[in-house]
Structure formats: C-alpha cells, structure tokens
Amino acid sequence: MPDHQLIIIGGGLSGLAAGIRAARFGLKPLIVEQHSLPGGLNSYYFRQGHLLETGLHAMTNFAPPGLKHAPLNRLFRQLQLSRKEFTTHEQIESEVIFPQTSLRFSNDLNLLCEEIAVRFPAAIDRFRALVKEVDAYDPFAERPWQSARAFLRSRLADPLLEDMLLLPLMVYGNAEEDDMDLGQFAIMFRAVFLEGFFRPSGTIKDLLELLLAHYKHFGGEIRFRAPVAQILHEGEQVRGIRLQSGEELFAAAVLSTVGIPGTAEMSGWPLQASRYTGRMSFMETITLLPELRLPPERSGKTIIFYNQKERLAYHRPSGPIDASWGVICFPGNFHGMLHDGPAQVRVTNAANYDLWRQADEAEYLRLKEVCGQQAGAAVRKILGDCCQHPLFQDSFTPLTIERYTSKCAGAVYGSPVKIKSGKTPWRNLFIAGTDQGYLGIVGAMLSGVTIVNQHLLK
C-alpha cells in the first residue's frame, strides 16, 4: 500500500496548482520541494530588509473577472479561488524600442494597432488580419513544429515589424533560439498582446501564500528542504521517490515539475538530454533607487523591450551576456499600485550558461561586476542616468537560476522540445510545468491543472 496517492516533485506554481486540483478531489497529495520556500522560479528572498522577487516582472494573460473562457479566470475556477477577491493591477504602457523605430502597447490592442498604422502603414491591414488568425488558432492541438518566423514573414512581409513583435514574446517565453514554434507563438501573442500584463496586488509571496493556504485547506501536504534523489520504479510503473536524505516515499502516481532533463536524471529515463536542455538563459539585475526619475518620453512605462542592433539576436550570446538587447521592467509602474519604499528597476539580458559555469569563484564575481556594468551602460542609452546611486543592487546569473529552480542549464523557459501529453515511459509518472508547453505563471498553473485532470482525475 503506497503512502500517498500522489507525490508532486516541486513546489513551484505548476506543482502547487496540480496539488490544489488533486487535493480538492480527495487525492491527498504530497508536494516535496527542495528549498525552504515555495515558488520555484517565481519565488522571493530578503536582502537588507527588502523583499525581492526572483522571477515575476509581470503576469501575462490579463482578464477582467467575468470573461469566463479567459485562461486566468478558468484557472481560478479550476482551483476554486475567487477571481473577484483577487486584486489585479494592469500595466500602464510598454514599449518595444529598436534603433529604427519604436512601438508602444498596452492591454488595449488599439494602442498597438495605432502605433503600427503610424510606423508601418503598409502593414496595418495585414497585422489586423494576423490578429484574427492567431485568435482563431488552437495552440494546444498536437501538430508538428512550424516556424513562427515563416508564418510572420508570409503574413506581414516586414522583417523589422516581425522582430519587434517577436522580442517581447520570445524574451517572456521562448525556449528555442532565433525562431519559435507557431503554437508557442500563438500562446504568447495572446498572452501578451491580446490579454496583456498585470500584477497581483502585493508580491509573489502573497500569491504563493494564498495558494499554499488553499492547498492545505483541501488537505494537501508539503515538505520543504526535501530534495529528491531518485524516482523509484519497477517495470512499467513508478513506485515512489527516494529523497536525498535516503528516506523513501511510496505513491500510486508521481508528477514531476522539475523539467524533462531533471526528471530523466532522477528516473533513468533514457533520452538525449541535450535535446531537451534549453540554451536560453538570462542574467537579471535588480536595482533599488530612492526614486525613479525617468526621462519624459519613458516616464510611466511598465516594461521596455529594447534592441540596439538592426536585427534581433534571440540566441545564446558568445560572451557571458549580450547587453545589446533585453528587458527593462519597472515593477512599480502598474495602474493603481501604492508606492511606498524604494523604486525598483529590473534589467534582463541573455546570458551564456557555459561561460558562467566554467568560471571559478573569483572569475564568477568578476563576470558579475563586468556584466552588471555592460547592462548598466545599455540602460543608460535608453533611460539616461536614472539608475545611478542605487540603494541596493543584486544580480542573478544562469547559475543562480539553476541552483534555485532546477531549470537545467539555467534555461528559464525549459526544454526547446515540449512534451504536451505530459506522459513518460512509466504509466504513472507524468510531467507538468514549463516543459509540458504552457508558459508564464498562468500557463504553468494551467499545466499542473490540465495534467492532473487528464491523467489523475479521470
């Protein structure tokens, strides 16, 4: 007789959502989390009295309460959480800045359309037709890989507009280099341009505490500081897990949210790990400032996506980071947010995992310093000197990401090849989360929900 009906490896957002779903219908799940806090990639830590979030810039998939079919509201129904009591703050306005031109967008698609009409007049009708096409596309149907770039080229016939639209979508969710699967593109296009950015009120800590309390309310159990060493199996079935402490726990089914490579390592799943290891990782620098003084043309922006070269180079850089393109996020610049305490700026740039991995301790610290300066210089070109004299600054590198999130090679968007069915070679071992193909916080949670629905509740 197994100890548990379901063991979930990983207390990130997909694991928590899967746990709530399973517990709600009486499966008595156990979540095992390697760290002392939940959240995985979207967690938090404290430095000098400040709570700092690790992943969250903004949530995508904004939907007001009442739109029943919107992913966000669907997710809340599935988790039996009240959407009406969940306070959200929509983005003010974001901008994609290239050397040639820039495009502003908000959660109202009209702004992006007006911008395109002004800057790409020949493409506006084609863009409107593209919106309709993406809106009608079913990204969850199983189909072979198709190039989003080829699709955009044939629909828009404008390589610059194509790059400018792809930058936010790629940097917030693409595990592949240079191109992306059309299905993933459709998910991201809807999540960012059709639905939009928002933040929950409070911090990620509040959201995680809400989910955890809800999970426990339904009878779910969670163990922190419980890293898994091995997934135990016998024939076609898994029997449970062995923790690094040596303790063995048996379960009728196991759901892994640690990604395909991590799951393979724990289970001995014979697959070519390199194929499932993403190459896109990032360095992120958080700066706290006494106040935010943006130049007038950038004031009130929520997120700036910038590229300082002619074309977008969405791939692993040859140096430790590539500061020529990236994201600048102002987590305080959302509608209706209260401003107390210092202002925050987060800058994200693509980084080369291998170079960070190879560095010894002294070199690692030197790289952090040098890359921080490179990122700072790139930001100055756009924002002027607004980020000087910080109260506090801290950076994450691909190694920090790998250590704290089980994302193999620090690849925040996981494997470039997804396993949409969530199935593994074992009948009762499933995967959920980023490597199952849903993206973002809402996506990760929907992944947990969907896999539990499909494989464990029916």
Next chain:
Amino acid sequence: MTRDDIKYLILDIIQDIDDEAEFDNLDEDKPLRDQLDLDSMDFLDIVMELRKRHKLQIPEEDYPQLATLMSCVNYLEPKLKDA
C-alpha cells in the same frame, strides 16, 4: 433523493464551480454548457464533485447524459435513490 433534491444538488455544484453562475433563466431541457458558458474543464468538475460528495463513479461514456439539468436528474435518480 427526490428529483428536486437532485436538481438542487446539481445547481449547488455548479454554484461551487462558478460563483458567477446565474440560474434565473435556466432552461432545464437545454444544454447546461451553452447556457452557463461552461467549458469542458468545468464540466469535468461536475463529475468530480458528484464523485466526491456521493462516491458516484461516472464513466466517461456517460458524460453526455449530464448535458441538461433534466437529463442529469433522469440519469442520477436511480443512482441516488438511497442517498
């Protein structure tokens, strides 16, 4: 359970699944999904709640029998007669 009890049970379950559900103009003989704007994930929850509350196992091939409020009552009446 009487037929009315079953009707209220189903409505209670739907209320639980979707706190915005409105029953004022519900036609008992028309599909619940269309009238209440439910999707397949919500629909699965009706089945799951019946299992949780009354230990009823409803096989997937029987799901169509839960399409309208009246068909739910007809289908569940013999199963819940002693409940």
